[in-house]
Amino acid sequence: MVNEDYFYLDHAATTPLREAAFEAFKYAEIEAFANSSGGHTLSRKAKNLLEESREIIANYFGAAPSEVTFTSGGTEADNWIIKSSFHSKLSDKSELITTKIEHEAVLSSAEWVHENGNIVHFVSSDSNGVVNTHELLSKVNDNTKLVSVMFANNETGVVQPIKNIIEEVKKINENILFHSDVVQAVATEKIDFHKYGIDSAAISGHKIGAPKGIGVMFLSSKFKLPSYFHGGKQELERRAGTVNVSGVAALAAAILELEKNITQEKMKIDFERNIFEEKLNSEIDIEIIGKNATRLSHISNIQFKDINSETLMIALDLKGLGVSRGSACASGAQKPSHVLKAMNISKDVINNHLRFSFGWTTKDGDGLRAANIVLSSLRELS
Ligand SMILES: Cc1ncc(COP(=O)(O)O)c(C=O)c1O
Structure with a gap:
């Protein structure tokens, strides 16, 4: 599943497929390919696989199977929760609070809510990339x-004080739906939604x-939201469209692998990421973004002196090392990162950042x- 010839350090953008996930996908496509909504034997086989997989996935996150609805990915889930929460409440007094450091899937959905006449607050972060809890709570009414506050940021890896924020928000108004984009955190953190008090994810x-x-x-059974897609009655009438059973089976297989290996994977990733940062820090002048905050193990966002990230990224690619400038979307657009801007990183160095992200394929020695x-590369470019 892994191309050994290329040194891939862009796991925050996407990860190589796990062997078990590939096998589960293949099995589902061949043995359980029928439409899971049909009434015959093969459809029942697909439906059974779908429901067994849902149970595995729900269990991993401490959720009930009925709280899990399958989507095409993180973007759709973020859009669904945010837009559907306001759909019947457009232009009334309902308010949304989110942060300036969210992924575009959340930010753009929040902007949509704003454009449709609702009040939206975008809360700032401090210079470590940690959301300003005090400012956030001052907006709750x-x-x-x-x-909506992400569990951890995809560009910096900085983990947000979600548990504390949720507790404080609910003290002010217990009816609020608390959404968290946990997309980036799941690779190295085991999250139980109900223990955290996360209502949707x-x-x-x-x-x-x-x-x-x-x-x-994920949507807690305490809440109900209107369907986002209209059409058939799949997924308990929550999401229309033929269910991607093979994708679901592969996701369940990946989750089982993660469950088995997360402790060792995280230890290795943490170790190699630290060696990588220590080596660079000992030889050149760098800034490790979010170094004073709690960070996910797999992300290292480095600010280099006097070198544009695009130039360095291309030089690294020519040496067979794949990294990115930040989030995949921001990287494609080549705009300064909104996350780094929110952290008040100076304009002079905001384009000098690269994100190195380790992952489940990380091996001993990769950091060095x-x-x-x-x-x-830096020596050659200087
Ligand atoms: C924090 C975060 N949220 C959402 C997404 C979007 O997820 P997907 O690619 O599955 O739509 C990403 C992907 O980069 C992400 O990092």
Whole structure:
């Protein structure tokens, strides 16, 4: 499943497929390919596989199977929760609170809510990339319908104080739906939604070794939201469209692998990421973004001096090392990152950042190997 010739350090953008996920996908496509909504034997086989997989996935997140709806990925789940929460409440007094450091899937959905006449608050972060809890709580009132704060940021890896924020928000208004985009965190953090008090969440399969095009919208049974897609009555009438059973089966297989290996994977990733940062730090002048905050193990966002990230990224690619400038979307557009802007990173260096992200395929020695490639590229470019 892994191309050994290329040194891939862009797991935050997407991960290689896990062998078990590939096998589960293949099995489903061959043995359980029928439409899971049909009435014959093969359809029942697909339906059984779908429901067994749903149970595995729900269990992993401490959720009930009925709280799990399958989507095409994280973007759809974020859009669904945010837009559907306001659909019948457009232009009334309902308010949304989110943060300036969210993924575009949340930010753009929040902008849609704003364009349709509702009040939306975008809360700032501090210079470590941690959301300003005090500012967020000052915006909560009786009209607040939804608060959306990501579990951890996809560009910096900085983990947000979700548990504390949820507790404080609910003290002010217990009816608020608290949404969290956990897409980036699942690779290295085991999250129990109910223990955290998370009411809804977006999960993406391709960030944890499952295929692209499958995700989960978790919604606590305490809440109900209108359907986002209209059509057939699939997924308990919550999401119309023939269910991607093979993707779901592959996601369940990836989750089982993750469950078995998360402790060792996280330890290795953490170790290699730290070696990588220590080596660079000892040889050149760098800034490790979010170094004073709690970070996910797999993400290292480095600010280099006097070198444009695009130039360095191309040089690394020529040496067979794949990294990115930040989120995949921001990277394609080549605009300064909105996350770094929200952290008040100076304009002079905002385009000097690269994101190195480790993952389940990370091997012993990868940290040092990556640092040495970066150092040799920088020497050649200077
Ligand atoms: C934090 C976060 N949210 C949402 C998404 C979108 O997920 P998907 O690619 O499954 O639509 C991403 C993907 O980069 C992400 O990192």
